[in-house]
Amino acid sequence: MSVFYFVAFLSIFFALMTIFTKNPVHSVLYLVITFFTFTVHYILLNAQFLAVVNFIVYMGAIMVLFLFVLMLLNLNKDTEPLKSNLVKLMGVIAGACLLLTVGGSLRVLEISQPIVMKNPDIGLVGNLGKVLFSDFLLPFEISSILLLTAMVGAVLLAKNEPKKA
Amino acid sequence: METIVENIQGVPLNHYILFCSIIFTIGVIGVLIRRNVIIIMMSIELMLNSVNLLLTAFSAHSGDPAGQVFVFFIMALAAAEVAVGLAIIVMVYRNTRSVDINALNRLRG
Amino acid sequence: MLPLVGFLINGLARNVLPKSLVGAIGSGVVLAAFLLSCGVFSSVYAARQAGETATFIQPIFQWIGAGDLSVSMSFLVDPLSAIMLLIVTGIGFLIHVYSIGYMKHDAGFAKFFAFLNLFIFFMLLLVLGSNYVVMFIGWEGVGLCSYLLIGFWFTNTAYAGAAKKAFVMNRIGDLGFLIAVFLIFATFGTLEFSQIFPQAAGMTTGDITLLLITLLLFIAATGKSAQIPLFTWLPDAMAGPTPVSALIHAATMVTAGIYMIARSNILFTLSPITLQIVAAIGLCTALLAAAIAITQNDIKKVLAYSTVSQLGYMFLGLGVGAFTGAFFHVITHAFFKGLLFLGAGSVIHAMSNEQDMRHMGGLRKQLPITYFTMLMGTIAIAGIPPLSGFFSKDEILAHAFATNKLLWILGFIGALFTAFYMFRMLFLTFFGKFRGSAEQANHVHESPVTMTIPLIVLAVLSVIGGMLNVPAALGGSHALAEFLSPVFADSAARSEAFHLAHSTEYLLMGVSAIGAIVMAIVAYRKYISNAAVPAADGAPRGVLSRLSYHKFYVDELYDRLIVRPLNGLSVFFYRFTDRGGIDGLVNGLGKTIGETGKGLRLLQSGNVGFYIFMMVIAAAALLAYGFFNL
Amino acid sequence: MSAIITLSLLAILLLYLGLFKAKTALLPVSLLGLVAAAGLNIAGWDQAAKPLYSGMVLFDPFAIAFSVLCIVITALVLLLSKDYFDQRSPHVAEYYALLLFSLTGATLVTSFHNLAMLFIGIEIMSVALYILAGIRKRDFASNEAALKYFLMGAFSTGFLLFGIALLYGASGSFDLAQIKQYVVSNPQAISPLFYAGILLVLIGLVFKVGAAPFHFWTPDVYDGAPILITTFMSTVVKTAAFAGFLRLFYFCFAPLQDFWMPALLVITVITLFVGNITALVQQSFKRMLAYSSISHAGYLLFAIVGMGAASAESVLIYATAYSFATVVAFGTLILVKRATGSDHFEAFNGLARKNPYLALTLTIAMLSLAGIPLTAGFVGKFMMFSGVLADYQVLLVILAVINAAMGIFYYFRVIVAMYFRPLDRDQIAVSGYYSAVLWIAVLITVILGVYPTWLTGLI
């Protein structure tokens, strides 16, 4: 139980570090750590498949992509001109307001029962696979289109065309 | 495995919701206060991740695998989005030599 | 009765006809109408002799119908209208004939006759109408013709202005008429004379509705018959050709008001307050106009003010209940004022359109017929027995005396003025030395036959016209009063019988006759013995004289009080209220929206950070809403 | 369903065609495919359709009608592309394929029966558009539009997902039928999570339809993107987004109308005013159309505010009217911009002299957008107003009336420019494709305006 709170604390801490660190590369690294804590959460929830996927996709693929682009564009120095403090403050306040209201509108939730694993095995690959390929077959297939689109697009946009003749 | 399950047994659902909200908000704040497009995208990833965790928590809570399947789709989206987004950033960077969103203000009014 | 409509058609097709034919047709149709009128009159007369009331109604068609309102085009012939018919067509005919000569050289000859015919048509409509609406048609119609004829020489802007003024002032009265008509309809449920008057006879004296009706009708009459406060148009109306002045602004149209009141006599009898007002206004007008006439130099202006003054007398007569007397005066006035105007026209014609008396003088020799006939007219109007004016004016004054001594005294003073200015005019014009230019002197000649014959006829009528209604005191039989009695029967029954000892009557007659003669002598001494010539326009004058000369500044007063404020208001409304205020509001609304747009446009700053910030704020607001709304 | 398969396969086929440099075949093939998709769609017309694939999609008349509308408009856009992209981009095949991918997403959005499908549909639609908006890689405006659209779109996706997660948390399912069941069966004990979820989903959807105050991306992106992409975005995407919006809210959240309706009402009013008032001061025709599309989103929201049985019908007719008119407007703009190089109102000066029929079509389109009778736009507005008034929202209609009157001002500006501002200019050559598209759109606009019966009562 306390593990959860500890990991949650870590998550929040590194998330904050991510957005407040000036150096983009550091940001990425903090984000990696945050994602790692998320993986821990998934494990705590017995969502093993997700934990694995999260570990691979996010920490492995996506983060590498970010880093790669940062390096590619030579942005690894903290060259970013920061927004003025006022904007920052407003941003934080707005975010806090959002949090308050989100929290507020959820806090009315009377029930506060702890999570009980009715069916602790759902997070296992096998179980998930059954659902994924029966009920959610269509979205699964369709998401291939999404990925295809993204692929075509990424290639299309990122390809460095020779200057027009 | 047993210990893990036991560990989580005591955590109220509310706390998961609150925790995810916090992460989500941190993502929002990140979007708001940063000018570097890449970091903004990272903040958005944070938001998506908070949703993922929330879905998983709900899924675990109700014992329904659909939530976790949904998380899978979100991850697919995240991947697609990052790919496209970074491609756009690269493209924009080629033209403007900047990833500062404040430079994006020719279209206005 | 409707050969008259033919006039209209005739009038429209006139451009193609030669002048002589135009004149002939124009006069011919009026003559035909006159003859028909004579026929009508004789049948009415015969009926009267047979002791009947002699009222004939001839409906033509229903004109307007809406709900319970039904207005028919129908005609009424009774003694009153029969006499009016004679006057209108008779004098109308004479003036047509006169015009043939007078307008011979005018380019608009045909048009002129068309208008005159049209006028006669409307006048007959007015006279013959069997209900207030038909009367109103004629009433407005003659106003139109008056407008057309005053502005006949339209190239002169002042003339055109005078025409407009006449029309508008008449219109003010007309509005009163129209509202009176509504009131009558609301009260009696009909507009036919034959149904209103019996009903009215059953009402009590002093009824408020009747008071209102009669006041409104009187307003109408002041407009048409040029009484205070609406009299100023008439002198200006002299801008028209002289036959027009004679026909419309002396003999016929201006008496429409009197005719109308006489027609509605019962209504007036039942509202004594109105009668008093009528008398007072009539008297004031008579005095004021007479006072103005004394100093005028334009021969037609003198006659115009004299007309106003005489009309005042007629109203005085009506006001004191002397309906017959007033109507009598209408008749005699038609004769002698028609005569005077035509005579003046003859003079003007001879003087090559010179109207200023200061440039005349000594015309007696060159224009013998004109001189003689005008002399007759002057004597008649001045009230010197035994010419017609004496009898009619005397009857009114006698009634005034019986009602209130003060009325008589003032009326008498007015009569003195009348005698003075008329003789002044006569003397200035025909006596003394010729004061015009040499060129004019060479031109002076007697008018053609077509002009002199009407003069002579009218002169004869002026002389003998008084015989129509010789009062009993002079051994007469009140023939006119007798003839008209059915029309005024109800009124007569309501009012106290007019009674005045014969001796008093003699006295009154004597006083007025002597007064008139004395004034004639005064005028003679001043303008012939002393050969005084009125001062030039710019010469210094005494206060009273200046007031009189400038017509008591009534026109200026109206200009200041009504015309200018209205014009100012017009500009104000247009510039400020309409353009600035209301339209400004509408445009301002548009502008505000435009400005708001410009403001909103700034929100679209192009900055993604700001956009997202706004989104977050909005999302927070939405969630807050959800929070408080659960 | 077969339509979706057709479309996705078609898109892939086009990619291959591009690979084999068969450029000329692109248009015929894609049109053929679209016709086939539309035909398959219509063939599946069934009043009592059941959800397919474990309740993932439901091809009821509602879905079919909107899909066919989207397909038809896409076909028109493709016809216009013939002259537009063929000449300026080497990536025509990708362009065609991406449009069709986006269309596939749109079709999914109209036919979803599971929040997962909604989400994926929206994302396919959007991701393809992020790319398309930036397809002119050298054009700064295009770049900026793509990046802005992407950033804000991704951001709003976060909200949508958070909302979906909460809905799932409360109701325990992504399936519309079960969510509805949840709402209906325990009206008293609906979890606050659910309410928050509704609001967050609302934010996500309202963003997609471009309603204020989530509209900020619209003008910039519409302005910056290539004209045809803008056309596609403001017609197909908007229509599909509204269809999805309506479907979700009508199907699931209607019983909770008292909760979300006031919020949406405020959004509607703000949208109307912001869109209209800002459109008033625009100098660029393109940008004006962007703002006008915001205000039209406001009118379309009427159907959701005045939720009722006729809402679907009103949205369908309004979207049809709006889409065809918009196609005409942008189509003309392409021609004018090609001739003058400007998309300002002045560029239209004197158009009526040399191209009377082009001017006439644009005029009819503008009248339709302004909602003048005997055009489809009027029928649409009329039905919107009817729907809202049935809910006794008189005040809203009065506000809408004010906005409609303001709308005249900017729609007529172009008419004024075309007819009343003289300018010596050359005649613009209108290719066969263009005149065909414009006339088809105008004819549909007028026919629908005169006799809308063939579309009413459809769903």
Added chain:
Amino acid sequence: MDNLFILLLLPVLGALALVFVQHEKAAKQLALIVSLVSLVFTVSLLTSFVPDASMQFVQRFDWIPSLGIHFHVGVDGISLPLVLLTNILVPLIILSAFNHSYKGSFYALVLFMQAGLLLVFTALDAFVFYVGWEIALIPIYFICALWGGEDRIRVNLKFFIYTFFGSLLMLTAIIYLHLQTPANDYELTSFYQLGLESGVQRWVFWAFFIAFAIKMPIFPFHTWQPDTYTQAPTAGTMLLSGIMLKMGVYGLIRWLIPIAPLGFAAYGQLALVLCIIGVVYASIIAFKQRDAKRLIAYSSIAHVGLIGAGVFAWNIQGVQGAIIQMVNHGISVVGLFFVLDIVERRIGSRDIKLMGGIAKPAPALAIAFLVIVMGAVGLPLTNGFVGEFLLLMGIYEYGLWYAVFGGLTLIFGAVYLLRLYQKVMLGEVNEQTAGFTDITRTEWLVLATVVVLVVGIGVYPKPLLNLSEAAVANLINGIGQIANR
């Protein structure tokens, strides 16, 4: 020949045909022929019309059945005079436009507008009414903006937005009423029988009233009108003032008052007062106008104010007067504008200060102008009198003082119209007017028709009044009963 639908279709077909006629002369003639055929058609309607209170030549078929909309048209005694007016004036207007070189599209727009107007006057279904109302607006906008004066664009846009705003309010009310009907339709008769509660009727009243008031226009909604009239080409002005503003009055009679009798009971007096204010206010403004067209524009506001007041007095005299005065005003105002057009075309200005003395070189024009002016002034035996008499009578029955102030129009009308006549026609010929030529044959034809109508109706208005009497009485009594119920 009593198929109303054909009558409505005729101008539309004519307009469509004209779009494709390039040749100017052919277009003119085709337009004239079409409008004349319409006229003949109308006359044939007239002959088979029975002047009772019923709706005749009714055509009714489904239009948009799912929304309860039917294409339902018919005429009764109230609409027939206006249909007649439209079909008389349109040929005249087309004829009067012959002197300008307008393209076929111009005539197409005129005919299209005619169709809209006829639709308004014959509609028995609120939706049809609204559609007619709007589609009459589009052509006139284009007519005015294409062939108008310098400031035409701004002014016409304002006009359009203004009226469009009003009509949308009306649309709101119509839809609202539709939703209240038991059968969910837009039928006029269903609207009549609604009997809504007072509060609802009040806002319905305002929604309709503003729409109609803007169109007529009633003070203070009138400010678009002088500008628009001034900037519009003469044919446009004629259409606007001669026919289009009658739509508003007709709407008052047919739609506003019967549908919202309680609203009318609550605000009728206010509306009447506004009308009367308009009469006096516009008249006073007209005094000092220099622009002849603007002067007539303000006079039109005054006249329409009186008509409106007559309607709001809501008694037989008032309404009958309003109907006949609508016809009269249409005829007179077309005549007036035509004369001004003739003058403007010859001397190139509308400033009356620059005119004068035209009567001398152009006597026929002067006579015609005079007759028309007299008709407008309301002189007896011209058409204007009959209308004004009945109107004032109706207003009088409502209240004495209203009639007194309304009656000021008699005086004021004379003041400004005679001023106009004087400045234009009378006085000395000056430089501008020196080379003035008298009217041509087509001009003569138009003016002669107008003059004949002016005098004809003035002398024998009975047939026209008979036409509407029964219908008006029926309407007023019917409303009386509803109000009492």
